[in-house]
Amino acid sequence: MPLWSDFHFWSPPEDPERPPLPYASVFTVTITEHVPPRPFGLPSVYPFIEPPYDTSDEHLKTLTQTELIVSCPPLEADDDTDSAVPEKPAEATLKVERPIAVEDGRGPQLVACTVxxxxxxxxxxxxxxxxxxxxxxxxxxENAPHRPVATTLAADSDYSIEAATYAHLQKTGHAGGFAPEYYGSWTFTLPIRHRGIQHERHVRLLLIEYIDGVCMRDLCYRESAALGFTEEHRLDVLARILDGDVRLEHSGINQRDLLPRNIMLKLEPEAEDPLGKGRPQVVQRAVLIDYNISVVYHLAPEAWKYRKSTELPLNPIDLFWSTSLDDFGYWIPQSWQGNRRAQQEWLIERFGGQNALAYAPVLTELELDDA
Known part of the structure; x- marks a missing residue:
């Protein structure tokens, strides 16, 4: 029987063959149009699939990350995928202009680029x-330390989920409005050396619209930043965001993460600095940017199709009557913090009356919370 003193937790082994992260500096590569697998691997939404390689903890613990990448290539689309593989896939040159969110170990890397x-x-x-x-x-x-992750499968899952969402947004005409424009799913190859042998590895990516703006999170949690906008305008922007969310839901998507960190605000040109002094700032467009846990209803299990389709989108009153908007921090009136009634009164004022005609009839029993 092994002694307790012989026990040790697993941690990633030394991996001298693993090349440095290339996306934080000058990087140019040829990319090729690619058809992703159907979405998979999102708990309770998209099923886990069994890849053609061993993903058990016991096996992964015997590998370096380089060995994993070389021996477990990314998955390809099945024959029953919604998108046909083009006979001659398009190609383009991608040049990284600057990193947006680039860090070893963070998962997907985000870069601004010229295509x-x-x-x-x-x-x-x-x-x-x-x-x-x-x-x-x-x-x-990261959620269960000392256990390995089949990173090839994790990357494929992330890619498949977001690609399915953006393709649906594009098909339903919502890309380029509350959602970014979508320029497709792509792949490229990079060299990697393992045990003295040169290999090629395939890397997937999505191309989406570059929003020249500011993350709403940076304005919500500093009072001085939020005060660069009038309260009336802030509430108008909030109404646009709630309206955008119900319209995405009506199109067949549940984004599931409507928070300031996932919203970009494009400011009017003369008001690009949200911390600048002078006249109040003005938001030209609000854009929801992150779809990594989104559900596309027609691709999801029946349990997710819990709302009957209606001719018009649900009224935001229905979706947000009992949902706190406190995460929007200083963007909302401070009288709303911990006061659901004030938020509900605004919802009625903003989306009731004549404004309600743009939506399906309200189903929620409008009983105001106690102040």
């Missing part, structure tokens, strides 16, 4: 690349 279509298929354009590179996902499980 130049090849073979005269279009003009160069600016975009955000969301890169699902399993070599730079955390090999150690």
């Amino acid at each position: 130049t279509p090849q073979n005269g298929q279009g003009k160069p354009f600016q975009a955000v690349a969301k890169i699902f590179d399993p070599l730079y996902y955390s090999f150690e499980n």
Whole structure:
């Protein structure tokens, strides 16, 4: 029987073959149009799939992350996928202009880039690349320390879920409004050396619209920043966000994470600095940017199709009557904090009366909370 003193927790082994994270500096690569797998791996929503390689803890603990990447390539789409594989996939040159969120171990990497279509298929354009590179996902499980993660499978799952969501947004005409424009799913190859042999590994990415704006989170949690906007305008922007959310829901998507950290605000040109002094700031457009735990209803189990479809979107009163908006911090009136009644009165004022005609009839029994 082994002694307790012989026991030790697993941690990722030394991996001298693992190359440095390439996306934080000058990086140019040829990307090729790619069809992702159907969405999978989101607990209680999309099923887990059995990959063609061993993902048991016991096996993963015998590998370095480089060995995992070389031996477990990313998954391809099944024959029954909604998208057909193009006979001649488009190609483009991607040049990273600057990192947005790039860090070893963070999961998907976000970079601002210039994309130049090849073979005269279009003009160069600016975009955000969301890169699902399993070599730079955390090999150690962040929620269960000392357990390994099959990072190739995790990256494939993230890629499949967001690709399905953006494709649906584009198909239903919501990309380019409350959601970013979507420029498709792509793949590229990078060299990697293992045990003296040169290999090629495949990396997936999505291209989405670059929003030249400010993250709403940076304005919600500092009173001085929020006060750069009038209260009337802040509430108008909040109403636009709630309206955008119910319209996405009506289109068949539940984003499931409507928080300031996932909202970009594009300011009017003369008001680009939200901390600047002078006339009040004005938000031109609010954009919901993160769909990593989103549900596309027609691809999800029946349990998620819990609302009958209606001709018009649900009224925000229905979705937000009992949902606290306190996470919006200083963006909302401070009288709302811990006071659901004040929020409910605003919902009625904003989305009731004649404004209610833009939505399906309210189903919620409108009983105000105690002040």
